[in-house]
Amino acid sequence: MPDNYDDIKHLTRPQYDDLHPMSMHDKAAQFSPFAALVGYDDAVAETARLTDSRAELTEDEISELNANLNRLLDSLDEQPQISVTYFVPDEKKSGGRYVEKLGVVRIYDSYSQELVFTDGVRIAVADMSALTFIDEV
Numbered sequence: 001m002p003d004n005y006d007d008i009k010h011l012t013r014p015q016y017d018d019l020h021p022m023s024m025h026d027k028a029a030q031f032s033p034f035a036a037l038v039g040y041d042d043a044v045a046e047t048a049r050l051t052d053s054r055a056e057l058t059e060d061e062i063s064e065l066n067a068n069l070n071r072l073l074d075s076l077d078e079q080p081q082i083s084v085t086y087f088v089p090d091e092k093k094s095g096g097r098y099v100e101k102l103g104v105v106r107i108y109d110s111y112s113q114e115l116v117f118t119d120g121v122r123i124a125v126a127d128m129s130a131l132t133f134i135d136e137v
Helices: 024-030 040-048 059-074
Strands: 081-089 096-109 114-117 122-124 128-133
Touching (some): 059 096, 081 122
Antiparallel strands (some): 081 096, 114 122
């Protein structure tokens, strides 16, 4: 059985003046694996990410939070250093996480019921789970 390519095996690859040879990197990219499920790994990672559920406060915790909030509102002029633990809902799935904010409250916005810190951070009173004064810790 004769080899069908005997007549062209001795020829060299054609060279063109207007086309530069492809780099090894570009050649390799042509044969890289095809990602048929684009975004699948991200979806799996998002599903595996854990979130906390919002905890219901007991009556004693609510009373303590209200007492500390009233004390803070009475002493805003003194600018006490406080620590607030509050719930931040997750944007992509149910649940969220608890965050602690240290700082000084500038004002209490009674219209939106939020504490406004000197650095501009706003925390809704409804999302708060604890409020403590730093000088007492």
